[in-house]
Amino acid sequence: MSGSTTAKLTASEIASLWTSYLNDSMAKCVLGQFLQHIEDEAIRSVVQFSYDLSVNHLERLKVIFHEGDLPQPIGFTEEDVNLGASRLFTEIFCLTYVCHMSKVGMLAYSGFVSMSAREDLREYYIAGLIESAKLYNESTEVALSKGVFVRSPFVEVAKHIEFIEDKGYMSGYSLLKKQRTLNAVETSHLWINIQTNLMGMKLALAFAQTSTSKNIQNYMLKGKDISKKHMKIFSSTLLDSNIQPPMPADISITNSTTQTFSDKLMMFHMTLLSAAGTGNYSTAAVASQRSDLVINYERLSVEVAQFAASGANIMIKEKWLEQPPGMYDKEKMAQLKYDPE
Structure with a gap:
């Protein structure tokens, strides 16, 4: 069965x-x-x-x-x-x-x-x-x-179905005319990615201020700066279409500097968030129909991937990164059978 x-x-x-x-x-x-x-x-x-x-x-x-x-x-x-x-x-x-x-x-x-x-x-x-x-x-x-749920932006939409009639709809850049405003799909992905970066920024800051390792603190602060930068890019894109970026509730962290989580856990958590962020960017790039948005998501994904890779290197150096279950190397087994050295 x-x-x-x-x-x-x-x-x-x-x-x-x-x-x-x-x-x-x-x-x-x-x-x-x-x-x-x-x-x-x-x-x-x-x-x-x-x-x-x-x-x-x-x-x-x-x-x-x-x-x-x-x-x-x-x-x-x-x-x-x-x-x-x-x-x-x-x-x-x-x-x-x-x-x-x-x-x-x-x-x-x-x-x-x-x-x-x-x-x-x-x-x-x-x-x-x-x-x-x-x-x-x-x-x-x-x-x-409690009035702290952040809704996506409200937008006015056409009352009838329309079809794309011009290739210019797909272009995000034009020297002769103003680029078109965002559609609902593009707006929703920008909003989602602002929200996720805000969470990443706060966690990175909390981890930085409670880690006892200077190396980990620097890594977390770099992550905070990346999230902050990405939030500014996405918010600016919304504002260019006269759409108000989401105004988040107070999701602050305290002034505590007491070590709360191990450096191993904090590093793993950041890799998890980085993986989720890369997935969000890939989905947004596929769904977006303005070329400038697609380019932004692609280049920012590279930045997140590089950040995750540097984090993996730290975890490997510290022996914190568990190896996923792997298969036997059959070729190596065959060689060792006759050549143990």
């Missing part, structure tokens, strides 16, 4: 399980720290729900690794979080973080479903997708009730 729960795991299924474990073990540490300081009952309920999901996922994943005779990733443990550290994030930040990461979760789980053949794994990831959607719904409801 193709969907059997005892079928041998495929490469894509192993990759999905391995990635899921790392992400959930990181989330457990971050959310557990949030819960030490949240007093607002509505926000606490959302964060607790997210935390419980991560804990339950980890228990299920451990069973799958054991039954599949696979080495369980180290991931992140209580050694990677200081639960006794003073408050680093405001409660509104915690709420916004959960809302943001629930969207990342929906994208991740939909991908994991599509890469899984085994019935039990498909059911597990579909359940995870539903849980992520529920988490997004609940965190959005709380944010709306």
Whole structure:
């Protein structure tokens, strides 16, 4: 039976399980720290729900690794979080973080479903997708009730269907005439990427001020500057079309400099955000019909990729980067059989 729960795991299924474990073990540490300081009952309920999901996922994943005779990733443990550290994030930040990461979760789980053949794994990831959607719904409801949910811009649209009649519609540059205004699809992607960069900027700043390593601090501050730069570019593009960029709620961080998370966890978190950002830029580039937007997304993606690569180099140097499960090198095995040296 193709969907059997005892079928041998495929490469894509192993990759999905391995990635899921790392992400959930990181989330457990971050959310557990949030819960030490949240007093607002509505926000606490959302964060607790997210935390419980991560804990339950980890228990299920451990069973799958054991039954599949696979080495369980180290991931992140209580050694990677200081639960006794003073408050680093405001409660509104915690709420916004959960809302943001629930969207990342929906994208991740939909991908994991599509890469899984085994019935039990498909059911597990579909359940995870539903849980992520529920988490997004609940965190959005709380944010709306507190007046801190940032809506995308309102725009006036034509009352009738129109077709593109001129190649100039696709051009973002013209010396003879003003470039056309943004359409709704392009506006939505600019808005999304402003929001994600704002979250990245705040996290990078928080990580910089609490790390005990000068090297890590410099890396995080560089990430903060990149996010800030990208936000300015996207906001300027909206303003050029007389569209007000989103005005975010106060998702501030405190003045705490106490080490809250391990450098290993913070570096991994930034690589996760970088990967999500690159995916967002790729999607936006494909959806945008103005050439200047496409060019912007492509060049900014390169900058994010270079930032992620330098982060990976730091993690490799510090021996923080777990290697994904790999296959045996059959050619090397054959050579060693007759030439052990």
